[in-house]
Amino acid sequence: VIKDKKELAEILATVPGVIWEVKGDPADPQMVFSYINKYVVSFLGYSYKKWQTTPGFWLQTILPEEQKRVRREFHQIFVSKKERSTRYRLVKKNGSSVWVRTRLSVMVDADGKPVGVRGITTDITYYMQIENRKDEFISMASHELKTPLTSIKAYAQLLKKYGKELNDPVILSYLERMNAQVDRLADLIFRMLDTTRIHAGKLVLHRTRFAMDELIREVVQDVRNLSQQHPIQAYSLLPVFVTADRPRITQVLTNFLTNAIKYSPVGSPIIIRIVRDKAQTTVEVQDFGKGISKENQKHIFERFFQATNKHPHDQSLGLGLYIASEIMKQHDGQIGVKSKKGHGSTFSFSLPNDEGL
């Protein structure tokens, strides 16, 4: 039992985390803390008064290149009213930077309107260093794995192209299978590396303006070449232009389509639609497979997530949808899923429309 205010203040001054409260939107550039515990002084070095009185002081302590993102995320959390966390770097008074994780809960008024946030900010520098080392290792390992893979693939193709005695259909089919498996291995390595890059914040977009309907037709054709087990129907493919990273959007749509094929019964249709409203262009991929439970829908875009009821022979790493969602995040777009167990799923991604269109 806490005996008095003095004891509570003592606890709050030494607990290894910054506990704070803000009235209003925390992303407001003039934001001032309505409460912040004294631990912040020993943690970051700035005077206690600055935190309490200087408008926007908190924003100034965030690493400049991360300010925009953090403000956007804080604002989104405030509006969504959901308890969520975010990671970023703060600059200490002595100039060194420190990785922190802030978890926020949103206060609401009687009408359910958000009126402020309460947060706890903790040091995760050590954890981030370990994460970085792991990412560097994966990045190195995938590069090293690709070198022997390059030789294997090339020799398999050489055999197929030049081997005189390869008229034997059995040999040819073995070689084809070998090639397919090499491609699969290459794809796994590529995705592993991709995840690492996304995680390290190194995913750079190269935006161009292109016709979404054309991209859809191309992807559908590529997927049809791989599998003819599902009729793929594309609807309302009127010419629609967007500005985005075309290869990355291709990657997202390919991921949706290959998932739809993988998780729905042979012969069942897959439907693709473009829906355009004033603000954004949405592409939907609908399948008639087994669907995804409400619980799994919540986590399906997380790194390394795998549905608990997955097929035992499914050897995917659970990275595809994570990468897709990170790609859409980078585009300021959205990704989503609607599904009911036993009734199939509809995955969608949206891109903001070009201005003035």
Next chain:
Amino acid sequence: MKKLILIIDDDESIGEVMKTILQRPGWETVILTACQNASEVAKIQPDLILMDLWMPKLGGDKLTRMVKKDTRTHHIPVIMVSAHNDASSVAKEVGADSFLAKPFDIDDLENLVTAYLT
């Protein structure tokens, strides 16, 4: 006269397999597992260079810059070949003429080389 392709890759097995692929259509190849400067390239006078990016002593990015700056070698087309995901933008940045990702299709390699040598 047969066209000469210089392959620079620190991994011998890659050099060997590229040589095997490129000799079939009748090109000559020279393999270097390391190259320090444009002078070495100038001595060989190849018609085309296939350049790895990640190499322990001198990276393919720096070497491409040197080759493209030196008057004895700047006319030689450079195709950067790499297993590194960011390599296509690096290739562009340092002035390489083209880029090929590892692992590659042997037909892609052949077609790309053909495009620069005819």
